[in-house]
Amino acid sequence: xxxxxxxxxxxxxxxxxxxxxxxxxxxxxxxxxxxxxxxxxxxxxxxxxxxxxxxxxxxxxxxxxxxxxxxxxxxxxxxxxxxxxxxxxxxxxxxxxxxxxxxxxxxxxxxxxxxxxxxxxxx
Numbered sequence: 044x045x046x047x048x049x050x051x052x053x054x055x056x057x058x059x060x061x062x063x064x065x066x067x068x069x070x071x072x073x074x075x076x077x078x079x080x081x082x083x084x085x086x087x088x089x090x091x092x093x094x095x096x097x098x099x100x101x102x103x104x105x106x107x108x109x110x111x112x113x114x115x116x117x118x119x120x121x122x123x124x125x126x127x128x129x130x131x132x133x134x135x136x137x138x139x140x141x142x143x144x145x146x147x148x149x150x151x152x153x154x155x156x157x158x159x160x161x162x163x164x165x166x
Contacts, residue, residue, distance in 0.1 A: 055100070070164070073098055073110055074117040081121025085128035090118035109163055116160025120153050 076097060080090035098114055099106055122128055124146070135142060 069101060070110075070113075072101070073114045077114045077118025078121040081118040081123075082125050083121075083127075085122055085125035085131075087119060087122055090121060091115070094118065109166070113160050113164040116156060116163070120156055120160075123149060123153055123156075 076094045077090045080093045081087070084090055084093070094114065095111070098111070102110060123131075125131070126142070131145065134140065135145060
């Protein structure tokens with residue numbers, strides 16, 4: 044077995060126990076995994092590289108485009124809100140801005156992005 048197959052097997056076990064313990068649905072996992080990975084890495088390529096192989100494994104070889112866009116939207120929101128996102132760090136340092144003020148100003152654009160992702164998921 045290759046390392047990638049082993050990782051997918053371990054991931055399947057984790058998903059099984061998460062769904063068993065907290066009864067999380069697939070859509071909830073598809074939104075939470077990229078969001079958390081985006082929040083932790085602060086990079087778009089980071090959350091896509093970490094979570095999309097898992098999501099494709101969950102949904103099968105030919106996943107619906109709407110669900111992948113939905114996952115990308117939530118992951119991108121995680122990147123935007125990440126305190127380790129390079130653009131956020133540089134903006135804060137250069138303009139001597141308060142992090143709380145930055146997050147308050149980002150609230151409406153982030154909510155719009157989430158609504159668009161949810162809209163794509165529903166239609």
